[in-house]
Amino acid sequence: MKKKIAILGSTGSIGKQTLEIIRDNKKYFDIFLLSTNENLNEILKQVKLYKPKNLIITNKKKFLLFKKKNKHVKVYNNYKSLKKIFQKKIDYVMSAISGFEGLQPTIEIIKHTKSIAIANKESIICGWSLISKELKKNKTNFVPVDSEHFSIWSLTNKKYGNIDQIFITASGGPFLNKKRENLKNIKPAHAIKHPRWNMGKKISIDSATMVNKVFEVIEANKIFNISLKNIKVLSHPASYVHAIVKFKNGLTKILIHDTNMKIPIFNSLFNKNEKIKSEQLNINKLNNLNFNLISKKQFPALNLIKYFSSKNNSLLETVLVSANDELVDLFLKNKIKFLDITKKLLIVLNLKEFKRLRLKKPNNLAQIIRLNKYVRLKTRSLCVVSNVNA
Numbered sequence: 001m002k003k004k005i006a007i008l009g010s011t012g013s014i015g016k017q018t019l020e021i022i023r024d025n026k027k028y029f030d031i032f033l034l035s036t037n038e039n040l041n042e043i044l045k046q047v048k049l050y051k052p053k054n055l056i057i058t059n060k061k062k063f064l065l066f067k068k069k070n071k072h073v074k075v076y077n078n079y080k081s082l083k084k085i086f087q088k089k090i091d092y093v094m095s096a097i098s099g100f101e102g103l104q105p106t107i108e109i110i111k112h113t114k115s116i117a118i119a120n121k122e123s124i125i126c127g128w129s130l131i132s133k134e135l136k137k138n139k140t141n142f143v144p145v146d147s148e149h150f151s152i153w154s155l156t157n158k159k160y161g162n163i164d165q166i167f168i169t170a171s172g173g174p175f176l177n178k179k180r181e182n183l184k185n186i187k188p189a190h191a192i193k194h195p196r197w198n199m200g201k202k203i204s205i206d207s208a209t210m211v212n213k214v215f216e217v218i219e220a221n222k223i224f225n226i227s228l229k230n231i232k233v234l235s236h237p238a239s240y241v242h243a244i245v246k247f248k249n250g251l252t253k254i255l256i257h258d259t260n261m262k263i264p265i266f267n268s269l270f271n272k273n274e275k276i277k278s279e280q281l282n283i284n285k286l287n288n289l290n291f292n293l294i295s296k297k298q299f300p301a302l303n304l305i306k307y308f309s310s311k312n313n314s315l316l317e318t319v320l321v322s323a324n325d326e327l328v329d330l331f332l333k334n335k336i337k338f339l340d341i342t343k344k345l346l347i348v349l350n351l352k353e354f355k356r357l358r359l360k361k362p363n364n365l366a367q368i369i370r371l372n373k374y375v376r377l378k379t380r381s382l383c384v385v386s387n388v389n390a
């Protein structure tokens, strides 16, 4: 029987790559639900090619426009409709909306699927305590799809108690070998050009500032329940090794795959026996793996990690993700400078009203959403103030 699939954020980089794997293996899959915010051109192409049973288009204007022109397609305007859309559990969901907006849909779709692959790291960081509760309650299988976390997950076979240390690798983004003082006038078009990965704009900027690695360290702390001090970041420009795990029994395992997100996605979709087209083992790359510790002077964003507690999910994670979402938006709109992203993040995390949230566990989703709105406003106001003073 064909697997029923839903993709949240099907018009994005991860969404499209998931669909390409499905296109190459059509006989195994039925597309039950696809979603976009506003990309009507792409979603129309996807409707023609994959014939999804349902669509969600969250941008109101685009939703109405689409509905008017495509009367034959079942389309909804928001994720509150999930209850209406799902009569029974489907087989697999890929959660690939970008930023904080992915949190609510991710939590709400868990009860409707047997398995969920989560690429949206922001939802894991802000809402892991709620997500893990939903996973347990609904007996939903979970696969992390961020390449580093997928690698750690594969290496540990879900036995996280044996982990001693985790080393997360970082390609270093477009500015690994650039001096910080030369980054003052970097424009968005330059910052989104990642040397190794072809990703959405938001995560590409996070890679350039190194905030992405801060996210990944916190994400690993949550998923694998390992202390933050035992998670290290190493620069590895070749992006061949995605994670190194040192176990308590003295063994260390590393996981290598091509710089291609289709590999983690493919493995989250299939059992172990199917074959994906991949490159031959590259001995040359193996002989030149080249790892280094990353300088906090060059990438001060790494200082953000010390604000967080290893113990549990706190509301401070929502402050980090929300402030960063706002700052990246402002940078992409040319309203702040590249270096301001990290500078302002450190300022926001140092505000007394937020610092005290370090040990405050989120009670529910509504509280996290309220905090997100407040932090975005606060962050924006700090930027306006500093621009006026400049």
Ligand SMILES: NC(=O)c1ccc[n+]([C@@H]2O[C@H](COP(=O)([O-])OP(=O)(O)OC[C@H]3O[C@@H](n4cnc5c(N)ncnc54)[C@H](OP(=O)(O)O)[C@@H]3O)[C@@H](O)[C@H]2O)c1
Pocket: 008, 009, 010, 011, 012, 013, 014, 015, 035, 036, 037, 038, 039, 058, 095, 096, 097, 098, 099, 101, 102, 119, 120, 121, 122, 145, 146, 147, 197, 198, 199, 200, 201, 202, 203, 261
């Ligand atoms: N790309 C990668 O290689 C990669 C690797 C590891 C982890 N991730 C994580 O995976 C997630 C997706 O990344 P991506 O690079 O695929 O992002 P992306 O290319 O920017 O795509 C984001 C998707 O989310 C949708 N979306 C954006 N804002 C939305 C909103 N407010 N409401 C509903 N849908 C919205 C977009 O719709 P529109 O097309 O209409 O904007 C698009 O379908 C991120 O959390 C990222 O950190 C990505």
